[in-house]
Every structure is written in C-alpha cells, then in structure tokens.
Amino acid sequence: MVDDLKKGLEGVLVAESGLSSIDGSEGRLIYRGYTIEDLARGASYEEVVYLLWHGHLPNEDELEAFTEALNEERDVSDAVLTTMEQLAEADEQPMAALRTAVSMFSASEPERDADPEDLEASLRKGRRITAKIPTALAAFERYRLGEEPLDPHPELGLAANFLYMLTGEEPSDVHAETFDQALILHADHGLNASTFTSMVIGSTMADIYSAVSGGVSALSGPLHGGANQDVMEVLKEIDESDLDHRAWVEQATEEGRRIPGFGHRVYDVKDPRAKILQERSKELAENGEDKWYNYTTTIEQYLTEEKGLGEKGIAPNVDFYSGSVYYQLGIPIDMYTPIFAMSRAGGWVGHVLEYQEDNRLIRPRARYTGPQDKEFVPLEER
Ligand SMILES: CC(=O)SCCNC(=O)CCNC(=O)[C@H](O)C(C)(C)COP(=O)(O)OP(=O)(O)OC[C@H]1O[C@@H](n2cnc3c(N)ncnc32)[C@H](O)[C@@H]1OP(=O)(O)O
Numbered sequence: 001m002v003d004d005l006k007k008g009l010e011g012v013l014v015a016e017s018g019l020s021s022i023d024g025s026e027g028r029l030i031y032r033g034y035t036i037e038d039l040a041r042g043a044s045y046e047e048v049v050y051l052l053w054h055g056h057l058p059n060e061d062e063l064e065a066f067t068e069a070l071n072e073e074r075d076v077s078d079a080v081l082t083t084m085e086q087l088a089e090a091d092e093q094p095m096a097a098l099r100t101a102v103s104m105f106s107a108s109e110p111e112r113d114a115d116p117e118d119l120e121a122s123l124r125k126g127r128r129i130t131a132k133i134p135t136a137l138a139a140f141e142r143y144r145l146g147e148e149p150l151d152p153h154p155e156l157g158l159a160a161n162f163l164y165m166l167t168g169e170e171p172s173d174v175h176a177e178t179f180d181q182a183l184i185l186h187a188d189h190g191l192n193a194s195t196f197t198s199m200v201i202g203s204t205m206a207d208i209y210s211a212v213s214g215g216v217s218a219l220s221g222p223l224h225g226g227a228n229q230d231v232m233e234v235l236k237e238i239d240e241s242d243l244d245h246r247a248w249v250e251q252a253t254e255e256g257r258r259i260p261g262f263g264h265r266v267y268d269v270k271d272p273r274a275k276i277l278q279e280r281s282k283e284l285a286e287n288g289e290d291k292w293y294n295y296t297t298t299i300e301q302y303l304t305e306e307k308g309l310g311e312k313g314i315a316p317n318v319d320f321y322s323g324s325v326y327y328q329l330g331i332p333i334d335m336y337t338p339i340f341a342m343s344r345a346g347g348w349v350g351h352v353l354e355y356q357e358d359n360r361l362i363r364p365r366a367r368y369t370g371p372q373d374k375e376f377v378p379l380e381e382r
C-alpha cells in the first residue's frame with residue numbers, strides 16, 4: 001500500500017480511457033484523437049456524442065439513425081412536466097430541478113429492469129437521458145416565465161431545438177451553430193470531478209440514471225461547472241459598479257477575491273475551449289452588444305499580464321468565456337450550468353460505460369487521524 005496522501009487525488013492515475021486527453025501545459029484537448037478545434041469547426045454535438053460513445057465518427061447512415069433515435073426519445077413524461085412546473089413555482093434552482101428530472105426519467109425507462117451488466121441497454125438508457133435533458137430544462141424555464149412548454153421541434157438538431165424550446169423561436173443559424181459548438185466543447189474532459197463522481201457511482205454497478213444524477217450534483221459546485229454562472233454574475237457586478245471595469249478587477253483582486261473562470265487543476269495555460277469561445281463571443285459582440293466581450297478581455301489581460309497570474313499558471317478556463325457567449329445568445333444566467341450538464345451527459349455516459357467494461361469498484365482510503373482506545377461510556381453515564 002502507498003501511504004502518500006494526494007489531497008484532491010491531484011495527479012493520481014486511477015483509470016485508462018480512450019475518450020479524451022488533455023495536455024495541460026500545451027493547452028491541447030482531444031476527443032478520441034481529434035482536436036477540439038477540428039471537432040468544434042466541423043462536427044455537430046450529435047456526431048461528437050456518437051464519437052465518444054462508439055469510438056469513431058459516424059458515417060451519414062450511422063448519424064441519421066443516431067439522430068433519429070435521439071429525436072424519438074426527446075419527449076418527457078407528464079409526471080416530469082408536472083414536477084418541473086411545481087419546482088418552477090417553488091423557485092427551485094435549475095440545477096436542482098435538473099437533478100430531480102434525471103432521477104424521474106428512470107420511471108418511464110422502457111428498459112428499467114435490464115441487468116446493469118447489459119452495457120448495450122445502459123447505452124440506450126444513456127441516450128434517452130441525453131435526449132430528454134434539453135426538454136426538461138426548457139420546460140422548467142418556460143414554466144418560470146409563466147408559459148406552457150413547447151414540444152420538441154422534429155426538424156431541429158439537439159442544440160437548435162433546445163434554443164427553440166427555451167425561447168419559442170427558431171434560432172438564427174449563427175446562434176444555433178454557436179450553441180452547438182459550445183455543447184461540443186463541454187462534452188468531455190477527462191476525469192473531471194463530475195465525471196469521476198459518475199464513475200464512482202457506476203463502479204458499484206448502480207444504474208446509469210444514478211450515475212448521471214450524481215454527475216449533475218457534482219457539476220453544480222462553483223469550483224466546477226457552477227463557475228460559468230458566477231463569471232456572468234461578476235460581469236454584471238462590474239457593469240453596475242461605479243468603477244470602470246479595469247479598476248473594478250484591480251480592486252477585487254486587491255481585496256483577495258478569486259475571479260471565477262480562472263485557474264484549472266490540469267491546465268497551466270489558457271484552456272483551448274476558452275480560446276474558441278472567446279472567438280465566438282467576439283463575433284457575437286461585433287454584431288451586437290460588445291461590453292461583455294470587452295470586460296472579459298480586459299480582465300484576462302489584467303490578471304494574466306499585469307497581475308502575473310499567467311506566470312503562475314492561472315489562466316482562463318472554459319467557464320470564463322462561455323458565460324458571455326450564453327448571455328449574448330439571450331440565455332438566462334442560471335441556466336448556464338444546466339446547459340453544461342446537458343452537454344456533459346455525453347461524457348458521463350461514455351466514461352461510465354467504458355469503465356464498466358472492465359469494472360473494478362472504486363474505493364480509496366483515508367488515513368485515520370482520530371483517537372484510539374477510548375473507553376465506551378454508556379449513555380446514562382455521559
Ligand atoms: C469546468 C471547470 O470545472 S473549470 C474550473 C471552474 N472553476 C472556477 O473557475 C473557479 C475558480 N478557480 C478555482 O477555484 C481553482 O482554480 C480551481 C478549483 C478550478 C482549481 O483549483 P486547484 O487546482 O485546487 O488550485 P488551488 O485552488 O489550490 O489554487 C492554486 C493557486 O492558484 C491560485 N488560484 C487558483 N484559482 C484562482 C483564481 N480564480 N483567481 C486567483 N487565484 C487563483 C490560488 O490562490 C493558489 O495560489 P497559491 O498557491 O498562491 O495559494
């Protein structure tokens with residue numbers, strides 16, 4: 001047994017995976033051998049999920065069959081819709097509503113009683129979850145606005161359909177493509193905290209619904225997926241402040257505030273996904289409001305160059321630019337992390353099933369630091 005304590009499991013190798021690889025010092029991310037830049041430029045979210053799950057990019061027939069299956073599985077049950085309505089009325093947080101929705105999907109799962117070792121059945125369940133998340137999330141948002149949810153649009157892909165169900169309007173090509181790219185960029189990222197959570201759950205041979213709802217829970221935290229929402233809150237705070245944006249960041253860092261969207265456990269240079277999202281944010285700014293883009297670039301420049309965070313290996317991560325992109329697409333701020341989950345469902349399902357192919361229960365240990373040899377005192381004598 002190794003007695004080295006690795007807090008936060010930093011750098012500890014716990015599994016082999018063919019899904020994605022990160023080079024943290026070069027700022028490079030690949031999914032099954034393809035660079036994230038090529039996938040973002042050339043593929044759709046559906047193609048990327050197929051790639052993650054099946055190990056190769058689909059040909060036209062495979063993609064058509066996969067997309068058709070996803071489209072057929074988009075509807076959620078009346079019980080899920082009613083619950084989304086009740087949670088919206090109770091002002092529940094969208095990530096909590098999503099966590100509930102994923103658990104509830106299982107009640108209408110046609111293969112609910114399949115043997116957990118039947119990985120083909122688990123993959124179909126994973127596909128149903130991935131197809132239904134956008135519908136449940138959009139319904140929750142519609143209920144919050146006092147509107148009825150919309151049926152999925154049969155002609156639209158997953159990204160465009162989500163924007164349609166959210167707003168009631170078919171998105172422009174630019175908005176649909178930008179959002180599709182954002183989903184591709186968020187689909188997988190090695191053994192991040194939420195993926196590892198899903199894998200721990202999957203390693204007990206619990207079903208994929210449990211694994212994905214665990215992933216949603218882990219993603220919600222501000223150190224992980226929750227940061228994209230926090231970035232936008234900071235940008236709004238800057239906008240409402242009397243200080244100009246550069247002075248605001250200067251003051252915030254002097255007060256010791258940690259700026260969300262900066263820093264990463266694996267990257268010590270700028271996250272390649274942030275670079276792509278920054279380009280999208282710039283394009284949206286050129287055709288609309290540019291202040292959010294300007295705030296982010298000023299903050300990045302100030303923190304990395306003037307404040308010297310770049311030299312310490314602290315650079316923008318994916319969450320830094322996704323917030324402003326989603327804001328420019330007109331998406332409500334507290335939906336940003338649920339959108340991350342909507343995309344990452346592809347990665348969670350892929351990793352759990354890959355791990356279960358050669359499963360071993362994940363069970364590390366802690367060094368005991370409590371007392372020894374204490375004498376037990378009965379309750380009435382304490
Ligand atoms: C999709 C994702 O999950 S990407 C990450 C999203 N999360 C965020 O953006 C939240 C802000 N960032 C952070 O809190 C961290 O950078 C994390 C949690 C992402 C990574 O943290 P860790 O690898 O545990 O690094 P840790 O928190 O130990 O920080 C290391 C050093 O960098 C500094 N640092 C890390 N992030 C930041 C930041 N956002 N702003 C300023 N300094 C930072 C720390 O103060 C620490 O400095 P020190 O060694 O002088 O004390």
Ligand SMILES: O=C([O-])CC(=O)C(=O)O
Pocket residue numbers: 186188189190191192193224265266317318
């Ligand atoms: O890899 C991580 O630790 C966090 C991250 O960027 C992601 O999950 O996309």
